[in-house]
Amino acid sequence: MLELKNLSFKVDNEDGSGALHIIEGLDLTIDDGKFVVITGPNGGGKSTLAKLIMGIEQPTGGQILYNGRDITNMSITERANLGIGYAFQQPPRFKGLTVRSLLSLAAGKDLPEDECCTYLTKVGLCSMDYLNREVDNSLSGGEVKRIEIATLMARNLNLAIYDEPEAGIDLWSFTMLVDTFKTLAKNETNSVIIISHQERIMQLADEIIVLANGKVQTQGPKDEVFPKLLSEFGSFSRECNLRGEAK
Amino acid sequence: MDIKDFKFDLSLTPTDKMMLAEIADMVDTPDGAFNIRKNGEGVVRTSTENIEIRQKLDKPGIDIIIKPFTVAEKVHIPVIITESGVQETVYNDFFIGEGANVEIVAGCGIHNCGDGESKHDGIHTFHIGKNASVKYVEKHYGAGDGNGKRIMNPTTVVEMDEGSYCEMDMVQIKGVDSTYRKTEANLAKDAKIYVLERLMTHGKQEAKTDMVVNLNGEGSSAQIISRTVGKDDSVQVFYPNAVGNNACHAHVQCDSIIMDNAKISSIPAISANHPDAQVIHEAAIGKINSDQLVKLETFGMTEEEAEEIIIQGFLK
Numbered sequence: 109m110l111e112l113k114n115l116s117f118k119v120d121n122e123d124g125s126g127a128l129h130i131i132e133g134l135d136l137t138i139d140d141g142k143f144v145v146i147t148g149p150n151g152g153g154k155s156t157l158a159k160l161i162m163g164i165e166q167p168t169g170g171q172i173l174y175n176g177r178d179i180t181n182m183s184i185t186e187r188a189n190l191g192i193g194y195a196f197q198q199p200p201r202f203k204g205l206t207v208r209s210l211l212s213l214a215a216g217k218d219l220p221e222d223e224c225c226t227y228l229t230k231v232g233l234c235s236m237d238y239l240n241r242e243v244d245n246s247l248s249g250g251e252v253k254r255i256e257i258a259t260l261m262a263r264n265l266n267l268a269i270y271d272e273p274e275a276g277i278d279l280w281s282f283t284m285l286v287d288t289f290k291t292l293a294k295n296e297t298n299s300v301i302i303i304s305h306q307e308r309i310m311q312l313a314d315e316i317i318v319l320a321n322g323k324v325q326t327q328g329p330k331d332e333v334f335p336k337l338l339s340e341f342g343s344f345s346r347e348c349n350l351r352g353e354a355k
Numbered sequence: 356m357d358i359k360d361f362k363f364d365l366s367l368t369p370t371d372k373m374m375l376a377e378i379a380d381m382v383d384t385p386d387g388a389f390n391i392r393k394n395g396e397g398v399v400r401t402s403t404e405n406i407e408i409r410q411k412l413d414k415p416g417i418d419i420i421i422k423p424f425t426v427a428e429k430v431h432i433p434v435i436i437t438e439s440g441v442q443e444t445v446y447n448d449f450f451i452g453e454g455a456n457v458e459i460v461a462g463c464g465i466h467n468c469g470d471g472e473s474k475h476d477g478i479h480t481f482h483i484g485k486n487a488s489v490k491y492v493e494k495h496y497g498a499g500d501g502n503g504k505r506i507m508n509p510t511t512v513v514e515m516d517e518g519s520y521c522e523m524d525m526v527q528i529k530g531v532d533s534t535y536r537k538t539e540a541n542l543a544k545d546a547k548i549y550v551l552e553r554l555m556t557h558g559k560q561e562a563k564t565d566m567v568v569n570l571n572g573e574g575s576s577a578q579i580i581s582r583t584v585g586k587d588d589s590v591q592v593f594y595p596n597a598v599g600n601n602a603c604h605a606h607v608q609c610d611s612i613i614m615d616n617a618k619i620s621s622i623p624a625i626s627a628n629h630p631d632a633q634v635i636h637e638a639a640i641g642k643i644n645s646d647q648l649v650k651l652e653t654f655g656m657t658e659e660e661a662e663e664i665i666i667q668g669f670l671k
């Protein structure tokens with residue numbers, strides 16, 4: 109179970125005119141085995157919240173508890189070893205590291221070829237073409253993004269956070285990805301947080317959280333929250349992206 | 356790596372064998388021609404039908420003569436120094452005949468456990484014949500816990516005939532206290548050179564590189580890549596210089612990762628003396644990308660482990 113208590117993250121304004129509150133007094137509990145989708149307007153604080161949970165950013169106030177243990181001051185490495193993982197919104201590239209070695213590093217052991225292939229297939233990549241390619245600038249944005257998702261799949265995580273996994277991904281791979289997340293959603297013990305603007309991903313959720321201006325605006329079961337979003341933003345009958353519309 | 360017994364009785368010690376494996380991937384008597392030089396003397400030399408290795412008579416060093424149209428043969432010419440205080444300047448000349456296609460593995464290892472300065476200055480001159488193709492691999496390695504310095508100052512001159520190709524892979528990753536590397540290449544019509552230099556310095560090491568590539572012939576091209584990592588208090592200085600004297604292409608790319616209190620300077624020069632010369636230089640010096648570090652830490656690695664992985668990949 110993940111508990112965020114009165115969590116705040118503020119940075120000083122560049123012109124010295126006071127502080128900018130990015131996450132403000134946020135309280136949130138995510139139970140084990142839950143599949144949660146966080147959505148909300150651009151700049152609402154979603155990625156920042158994910159980074160606070162992973163330890164990439166340090167909160168300026170409040171507490172983070174994981175399975176009852178205070179992890180607020182733990183390093184990224186320690187949190188990773190507790191089984192927390194985060195797939196970046198904009199994953200870095202690595203000169204000189206092959207896809208296979210990156211997956212192996214993620215898994216913490218030398219992964220056999222067929223296991224690598226399984227993870228790559230889950231994100232719609234034809235594995236044989238990619239295993240020995242370097243994760244450098246020669247890969248397209250969508251390819252790097254899918255490899256990033258595959259690295260999380262390769263880890264045995266108790267809490268996996270995916271930051272806009274759908275971004276830049278073509279329709280065919282997206283369908284594959286939704287199927288993959290569907291299986292993750294069925295898992296009863298491990299929790300998954302997906303930051304997303306996609307209806308088809310929200311449809312998989314146990315719970316939807318709307319984050320805006322650094323605060324939880326709405327939180328509840330999908331069946332409650334989703335209809336509200338529908339009425340707020342109009343028809344979702346087509347594949348709709350909240351991104352362009354939430355202002 | 357398993358080090359098998361060399362078929363020759365070279366009175367090689369375990370340290371010698373370790374160094375030969377490190378600098379020349381030699382774990383057994385290699386196929387083809389080879390010459391092993393140890394503490395200032397040639398200890399074994401073998402020629403083949405197509406490749407003759409001859410000791411120079413007027414100065415220390417060897418001539419390596421490769422017959423025209425020799426195909427897919429290798430030459431190993433490693434140098435090891437295990438006595439403290441050995442200082443030498445060695446002249447090696449390579450004559451690569453027309454149309455030959457060979458791989459040359461050089462390399463120098465200094466194991467210095469004493470207080471004397473050990474130094475190897477290798478002066479290599481390549482004469483690459485028409486349409487010949489050469490792959491040259493050179494590794495520098497230093498070890499030993501003495502106070503004596505380990506110094507290597509390689510000078511490499513490459514004369515390239517029409518249509519020839521040369522690939523140079525030069526690595527210095529560990530243990531060399533001071534290096535001043537000078538490289539000069541002169542390219543005739545349609546000659547192509549590819550140079551990859553990889554370097555890591557640590558402690559108080561110093562490394563300086565001067566490189567001049569003269570693209571004299573029409574259609575000649577050069578690609579020079581330098582990837583370096585500077586740690587601790589080490590200092591690196593690069594002076595790459597590409598000169599386009601004809602319709603040609605040259606691309607010089609220097610990337611460095613800087614850590615701790617290291618100092619790195621990259622002082623490129625590019626010149627074009629012909630309207631159709633295209634000469635490009637790119638250089639970047641920076642810290643390890645923090646997103647890369649963070650990403651690997653989210654896999655459960657410590658910061659140090661993550662740094663190591665990133666550096667290894669960068670220098671691969």
Ligand SMILES: Nc1ncnc2c1ncn2[C@@H]1O[C@H](COP(=O)(O)OP(=O)(O)OP(=O)(O)O)[C@@H](O)[C@H]1O
Nearest residue numbers: 119128130148149150151152153154155156157197
């Ligand atoms: N270190 C920082 N310094 C200054 N401002 C920051 C910092 N980190 C985040 N911000 C700001 O905080 C806000 C929230 O950013 P965040 O990346 O969390 O948004 P998001 O909800 O993930 O948006 P998107 O949907 O576009 O990905 C943005 O306005 C951003 O510019």
Ligand SMILES: [Mg+2]
Nearest residue numbers: 154155156197
């Ligand atoms: Mg974001």
